[in-house]
Amino acid sequence: MAKLGELARLIRSKNAGPFELTFDIMFDDEAKFARVIESKALTPQVIAEIYRLPVAEVKFFIVPEALAVKASIPRPRFQGDLLDSDCHGGQQYAPLIDIEVA
Amino acid sequence: MSSGNGEVRVLSATGVCGSGFKETSLAAGMAKQPHFIGCDAGSTDPGPYSLGSGNTAFPSRAIKRDLRLMLLAARRAKVPLLIGSAGTAGGEPHLAKYRALVEEIAREERLAFPLALIHAEQEKAYLKRRLREGRIKPLKPAPAFDEGVIERSARIVGMMGEEPYLRALDGGAEVVIAGRSSDCAIFAGIPIRLGVAPGIAWHAAKILECGAAAVISRPSPDCMFATLHDDHFDLEPPDPALRCTPQSVAAHSLYENADPYRLVESSGVLDLTRARYAALDDRRVRVHGSAFERAATYTVKLEGAEQVGYQSIVIGSIRDPYIIRQLDSWAERLKARIAARVADVYAGDPAAEGYILNLRLYGKDGTMGPLEPVTRVASHEVCLVLEVTAASQEIATTILSMARHQAIHLPIPEWGGFITGVACLYSPAYLERGAVYRFCVNHVVEPDDPYEMFPIEYVNVA
Numbered sequence: 272m273a274k275l276g277e278l279a280r281l282i283r284s285k286n287a288g289p290f291e292l293t294f295d296i297m298f299d300d301e302a303k304f305a306r307v308i309e310s311k312a313l314t315p316q317v318i319a320e321i322y323r324l325p326v327a328e329v330k331f332f333i334v335p336e337a338l339a340v341k342a343s344i345p346r347p348r349f350q351g352d353l354l355d356s357d358c359h360g361g362q363q364y365a366p367l368i369d370i371e372v373a
Numbered sequence: 374m375s376s377g378n379g380e381v382r383v384l385s386a387t388g389v390c391g392s393g394f395k396e397t398s399l400a401a402g403m404a405k406q407p408h409f410i411g412c413d414a415g416s417t418d419p420g421p422y423s424l425g426s427g428n429t430a431f432p433s434r435a436i437k438r439d440l441r442l443m444l445l446a447a448r449r450a451k452v453p454l455l456i457g458s459a460g461t462a463g464g465e466p467h468l469a470k471y472r473a474l475v476e477e478i479a480r481e482e483r484l485a486f487p488l489a490l491i492h493a494e495q496e497k498a499y500l501k502r503r504l505r506e507g508r509i510k511p512l513k514p515a516p517a518f519d520e521g522v523i524e525r526s527a528r529i530v531g532m533m534g535e536e537p538y539l540r541a542l543d544g545g546a547e548v549v550i551a552g553r554s555s556d557c558a559i560f561a562g563i564p565i566r567l568g569v570a571p572g573i574a575w576h577a578a579k580i581l582e583c584g585a586a587a588v589i590s591r592p593s594p595d596c597m598f599a600t601l602h603d604d605h606f607d608l609e610p611p612d613p614a615l616r617c618t619p620q621s622v623a624a625h626s627l628y629e630n631a632d633p634y635r636l637v638e639s640s641g642v643l644d645l646t647r648a649r650y651a652a653l654d655d656r657r658v659r660v661h662g663s664a665f666e667r668a669a670t671y672t673v674k675l676e677g678a679e680q681v682g683y684q685s686i687v688i689g690s691i692r693d694p695y696i697i698r699q700l701d702s703w704a705e706r707l708k709a710r711i712a713a714r715v716a717d718v719y720a721g722d723p724a725a726e727g728y729i730l731n732l733r734l735y736g737k738d739g740t741m742g743p744l745e746p747v748t749r750v751a752s753h754e755v756c757l758v759l760e761v762t763a764a765s766q767e768i769a770t771t772i773l774s775m776a777r778h779q780a781i782h783l784p785i786p787e788w789g790g791f792i793t794g795v796a797c798l799y800s801p802a803y804l805e806r807g808a809v810y811r812f813c814v815n816h817v818v819e820p821d822d823p824y825e826m827f828p829i830e831y832v833n834v835a
Contacts, residue, residue, distance in 0.1 A: 287631040289417050289676075289812040290514050295627045322744060334633050336650060337624035343631035345514040347744055351420035352811050353681060353729055353762055354742065358420045362740050 275312065276368035278303045284364035289350035292360045293343040294318070294367065304338045312372040318342045321366050381564040381601040382407045383577065384611070387594045388584035390414035390439050390456060391431030398585075398596040401611035403446050405598055408567070410447050411559045412439070413582045414471070415458020417676065417812070425527040425678030425810030427466030433474065436460075440471075441478045444548065448484050455538055455549045455559050462676070463553025464494040464528045471550050472832070479834045486548050489541035490830045493530045493552025495675070497523050499826075500818070508819040509675070515815040522679065522813050529677035529814060534639035535562030536823035544831060552827070553676060555638055556582035569601045575643040576663035577606040579636060580625055587625035588615040605661035607653060617658040619650035639674075639823065641667040672817035673826055679813040682729075683766040684806040685773040687759040689780070689795040695787040696794050697736075697755055703783065704732055710779045715772055724764065728772050733758040757795060766805055773803050 276282060280299040287293040296313065298304040307313055319326040322344055330343040348355040357363055384407035387394040391414065419430040429436065440456075447454035460467025468490055475488065500523045503509050511518065523529065530553035539562045541549045551559070560578035565571055577599045580587045585595035588610050595615065600607045608617050626645055627633045636643040647662040696703055711730060719725040735756035738745035759776050763769040781795045820826055 285629050286418065287629055288815075289421070290512075290815045291631045293627075293629070293631055295624075297624060297627075321746070330631055332633055334623070334627065336648075337620055337627060337633075339624055339627055339633075341627050341633050347742070349516065349812055350417070351422070353809070354731060356733065356740055356742055359418055363744075365741070366746050 272371050275370040275372055282364050282367050284360050286350055286360040287343055290346055291343050292346045294364055296340040298338040307372055310373040312370050313340055381567045381569055383599045384410045385581035385584050385597045386412040386443050388586055391436035392594040394595045398612040399442055399446055402596045402598050409453040409563055410443055411455045413457050413556045415461055415463050421678040421810040421812045424462035430461040437474050440474055444478055453547055457551045457554035457559035459550050464530050468552045485835045487545050488832045488834045489546030489549045491537045491551040492828045493533055495529045495531050503818050509816050512815045518814050518816055526677045526679045526813055529675055531826040532674040533827045534558045534823050537827040538562045541829050564601045571665035572663040573606050575665050577601050585610050587622050589618050589621040605659055607659050609657045616656035619652055619658055622658045623650050639671055641665050670819055673820055674817050675814045677814035678810040680808050681811050682762040683769045684762045684809045685769040685803050687777045687802045688798045689757045691755045695785055697750055707780055707783050711776045714775045725768055728763040731760040770803055777802050
């Protein structure tokens with residue numbers, strides 16, 4: 272087992288416009304990328320559980336040419352709204368780091 | 374303008390005007406004889422404040438530095454300069470600020486040129502009419518939007534496509550400063566007109582609008598250069614120290630997009646499903662296979678901000694481990710006391726109605742709020758931000774001052790006596806943040822044509 276954070280070159284989150292939040296999980300070699308995909312450690316269901324929303328609201332992409340996995344969700348709070356605490360959406364990825372990969 | 378030997382060369386100065394680029398990179402890009410220079414100047418990244426207030430996210434001095442270098446390069450080479458989404462949000466005050474800076478630079482540098490300003494701020498009457506006609510449609514997710522929201526909004530802008538830029542150039546402009554614009558539209562129009570396939574032009578534009586962001590490692594914002602052909606384009610960062618790789622370029626389509634394969638524009642959708650990336654050498658990349666599907670209906674995306682009130686905050690911290698170990702109940706007791714105190718002082722006065730108290734606890738869940746999976750507070754200290762938003766600054770600060778007083782002296786069972794349980798950072802403890810805004814629209818308009826929302830004003834800068 273390894274943690275996703277140990278396998279990825281970069282895990283990041285960012286606004287995709289003011290109303291959506293997007294996560295990029297990027298790898299620097301094909302073996303690690305393939306391991307994560309094949310392990311099924313990172314799926315729309317996993318994202319839905321972590322961010323507590325229906326799986327139907329998770330957009331999920333495997334992007335082989337970039338050696339990346341991408342997921343997008345509706346922003347928990349719209350960017351800059353009174354209860355939002357992350358204007359750029361830049362620090363919402365932390366729970367992904369600890370995902371266990373077989 | 375003609376594409377000459379069948380290629381179109383485009384120089385992007387940087388990802389956001391005001392964020393900077395190297396002068397040497399701009400010069401290296403100009404040496405490759407671009408057909409035009411483009412630069413995006415906008416972003417929703419700083420949040421709703423720029424759009425709502427009319428201010429720019431980058432300081433004038435930094436914007437002027439970038440504008441001056443771009444104007445000098447474009448005028449010297451006699452090629453068009455296109456700037457989109459002026460002043461962060463691309464509304465009237467933002468466009469006016471850019472116009473003033475351009476005219477100031479022209480005076481200082483003795484430049485003369487025909488300038489076009491393309492307006493993007495929308496009339497409320499126009500939006501209400503289109504809403505009544507059922508020609509404003511929600512995107513997903515969208516806040517509730519009705520005539521009341523339009524009326525209350527501080528400012529709503531439309532995001533123009535490439536068509537108004539081309540019309541401005543046809544009207545004789547050599548420098549175009551546009552209000553809110555699709556980032557890619559700045560770069561896509563001229564290549565399409567010169568014969569580049571729309572899929573190639575829009576994909577190149579998507580990379581160009583972020584300046585040097587598609588390189589493998591970018592120490593600071595910088596220029597990007599693209600050479601577009603009928604069915605492919607080549608990317609080369611002008612700074613010889615920067616490198617593009619197939620992976621870095623492919624990965625760029627992920628950045629700040631919800632969907633890495635389908636990018637929606639006014640006139641259609643850029644489809645990258647079949648885009649392929651190949652290294653020409655260790656720093657240049659060739660891209661082909663990008664497609665563009667024309668939309669059946671032309672749409673213009675709206676961005677709007679409405680003021681939600683005035684805000685005041687107190688920043689403080691807690692070091693007492695007894696308070697930290699009961700933080701949740703401490704916060705609940707505090708909220709109840711504040712509510713009681715506000716009820717005492719305002720005694721039914723409607724002025725205070727609708728105030729919003731937000732208590733942020735850094736070290737616990739300040740960053741992720743209710744989504745924070747870690748429940749245990751492991752830190753020996755916690756940062757507290759007390760935040761009150763109300764109908765006026767005076768009310769916000771009044772309620773906040775009472776909240777601060779309740780917070781610092783809130784008793785806990787462990788101590789028998791009067792305590793001071795919060796360290797306040799500043800004197801005065803409060804900061805008045807002024808008016809605060811929210812994004813109030815995520816919808817598109819279906820206009821009669823690509824121009825009706827974007828009037829062009831021609832100015833002879835002499």
